[in-house]
Amino acid sequence: MTSARPPRRGGNSEGRPPRRRRSQPGLVAVLIVAVVAVSVPAVWFITRDGVTVEQAAAAQPAPAAAPQEPKETSFWSTSTKVKATPRADRAPVELGMRFTAARSGWVAGVRFYKAPGDRGKHTGSLWSAGGKRLARVTFAGESASGWQEARFASPVQLKAKQLYTVSYHSAAGNYVGSKGFDSARSGPLATTSRNAGVFGYGRSTFPDRWNPKGYNYWVDVIFRWRDRSPAPAPTRSPQPSQPPQVPGETPVPSLTPSTDATPGTSPNPSETGASPDPSPSRTGTGPSPSQTTGTGPSPSQTGASPSSSSSQTAGPGPGTSASPSATTTGTPRPTPTSRPTLTPRPTPTVRPTPPPQPTPTSRPTLTPKPTLSPRPTLTPIPDDGGSSCAGHPTPACTGVPAGTRLSRSTLNEDGAAYRVTKSGAVLDGVHIPGDLLIHADGVTVRNSQIDGSVINADGPRTYRFTITDSTVGPAQGCKTLPGIGQDKYTALRVHVRNHGDGFRASGDDVVIRDSYANLCSNPGDHSDGIQTYNTGRGLTFDHNTIDQRHAKDVTAPIFLVDKQIVDAVVTDNLVMGGTYSIQLKNARGKLVVRDNMLVDDSWIYGPVEADCKAIDWAGNSLVKIDQNYRITSVVGPLECDG
Incomplete structure (x- = not known):
């Protein structure tokens, strides 16, 4: 009987060539999967109609985030035209701008707008909130006027949301200023919303005074930062339930994300934090740079920045490539009568939304008043006519005598200070609602209240004065700068309040006696009761209370540590607080520390740090006191072992 099965080799029984047997779907699937698996990671699907192989995007390693180039910005560009009235004051002046950065970064340098005809020397500085100079640079190769720029030797790192001041010093007292300034912003940079422009007369020191009219002194900061780069999200893998595409049918929705979702690209500049263009968007209600402001203020006025706008976005980040797909099908078969209904999978979101850049809505606190432990409630001490205090000085026997009627003086130095220029002038029973500038010799201040500081420096020159029975300092807040300075002065029965430093000795012939100072501090301060700075000869600090x-x-x-100190006498004082409460080092000549009292255990590290062998040290004691500064007990001798 003839077999119905075709022979394995050769022709059939009729002599015709043998027909090739149809390949089985299972074998095709195995071969295809094996080939594809060698080349790329894949997922595969088998159906009755064939085999579909697609590249598994989830198995691809995520591309490494490219390092971000640093961005740089300033409040104004070097092409900004400033039309403000040039000013020429009679003394050197430091002019600054207070600002914060929403992101940590670096300050590379300083810019300022130079007034026409200014031929003086200029230096730029960066300061902490407490007045510490962080960097300094001298301007070189200046043009006759316009924007000048100087870069620090090394960029200075800044912390986010901290207050800083950028400034320049004009040795000749020339500058430009525009009043009516509100605030300015540029990328992560923002000026303080009030009192952004600041100044200070004399040698280059921390500027912390401002004019109530709100001035911009056109000093700018060069700031750099890097944007945060979000890591690209991996492509989601397809689901194994996806049936193959059959010719003639509607294609299955793509598994790969749309290429318009680019990681690292933000359509809103506020999300990236800043733009590399030096003239970014700003806010504020002040005059534009082209606005003529009329008569500019003297440096004792606060700066103002104009409002102009220009916006930009950060450059696009690396694009996201769509995942390629490869499809292999078996021999086409008739269209199936029914297919399962597919649930479309949502296109995955590749670009994470970067956190929005915080916009300052209120000015940072410029001089935060520290949280203090309760101050002692003082029992009034009988008034002895202002000649002396019973025991050590207290608020009850220093400052403006009780019952004194004060006459308010009008500030004559650009609305921020009262300036005395007449030799031998006497200020008796006056209230000065600002700083007192003594720019004449032989001035006497008595029975008066000064809400700011008393300063006798006019550039490099200082003037001799005496202040007695007066109160120095604001009723509230905390001023970092000293209450009284610089040299050639005598202070008797003075009450210094709400200052970081009580007294500054920066030259010869400083006498401070029968006075009281209760100190405060701002973050970053280095508060001192009396501090020497480039001091000289003849310092006397006798019978004072420093709390x-x-x-x-x-x-x-x-705190007396200058090498310039020659001859210093520190006697009969009551002191408390500090790291090391009494510090006397590096001085020469006759050095006397006698009969002082230090409140026991009031220091942080120790009672004394001093060059003991060079000092006449005797009769000093550790004591305990009551709330009225009266000695309740003597703990023991205060030895000099520093």
Whole structure:
């Protein structure tokens, strides 16, 4: 009987060539999967109609985020035209701008707008909130006027949301200023919303004064930062339930994300934090740079920045490539009568939304008042006519005598200070609602209240004066700068309040006696009761009370460490607080420390740090006191072992 099965080899029984047997779907699937698996990671699907192989995008390694180039910005560009009235004051002046950065970064340098005809020397500085100079640079190769720029030797790192001041010093007292400034923003940079423009007369020191009219002194900062780069999200893998595409049918929705979802690209500049263009968008209600402001203020006025706008976005980030797919099908078969209904999978979101850039809505606190422990409630001490205090000085026997009627003086130095220029002038029973500038010799101040500082420096020159029975300092807040300075002055029965430093000795012939200072501090301060700075000969600090217990950022009630000190007498004082409470080092000549009293255990590290062998040290004691500064007990001798 003839077999119905075709022979394995050769022709059939009729002599015709053998027909090739149809390949089985299972074998095709195995071969295809094996080939594809060698080349790329894949997922595969088998159906009755064939085999579909697609590249598994989820198995691809995520591309590494490219390092971000640093961006750089300033409040104004070097092409900004400033039409403000040039000013020429009679003294050197430091002019600055207060600002914060929403992101940490670096300050590379300083810019300022130079007034026409200014031929003086200029230096630029960066300061912490407490007045510490972080960097300094001298301007070189200046043009006759317009924007000048100088870069620090090394960029200075800044912390996000901290207050800083950028400034320049004009040795000749020339500058430009525009009043009516509100605020300015540029990328992560923002000026303070009030009192952004600041100044200070004399040698280059921290500028912390401002004019109530709100001035911009056109000093700018060069700031760099890097944007945060979000890691690209991996492509989601397809689901194994996806049936193959059959010719003639509607294609299955793509598994790969749309290429318009680009990681790292934000359509809103506020999301990236800043733009590399030096003239970014700003806010504020001040005059534009082209606005003529009329008569500009003297440096004692606060700066103002104009409002102009220009916006930009950060450059696009690396694009996201669509995942390629490869499809292999078996021999076409008739269209199936029914297919399962597919549930479309949502296109995955590749670009994560970067956190929005915080926009300052209120000015940072410029001089935050520290949280203090309760101050002692003082029992009034009988008034002895202002000649002396019973025991050590207290608020009850220093400052403006009780019952004194004060006459308010009008500030004559650009609305921020009262300036005395007449030799031998006497200020008696006056209230000065700002700083007192003594720019004449032989001035006497008595029975008066000064809400700011008393300063006798006019550039490099200082003037001799005497202040007695007066109160120095604001009723509230905390001023970092000293209450009284610089040299050639005598202070008797003075009450210094709400200052970081009580007294500054920066030259010869400083006498401070029968006075009281209760100190405060701002973050970053180095509070001192008396501090020497480039001092000289003849310092006398006798029978004073210095209370530093309520200040947090401190150095010492008595801080005398200059190498320029020659002859210093420190006697009969009551002091408390500080890191090391009494510090006397590096000095020469006759050095006397006698009969002082230090409140026991009021220091942070120790009672004394001093060059003991060079000092006449005797009769000093550790004591305990009551709330009225009266000695309740003597703990023991205060030895000099520093």
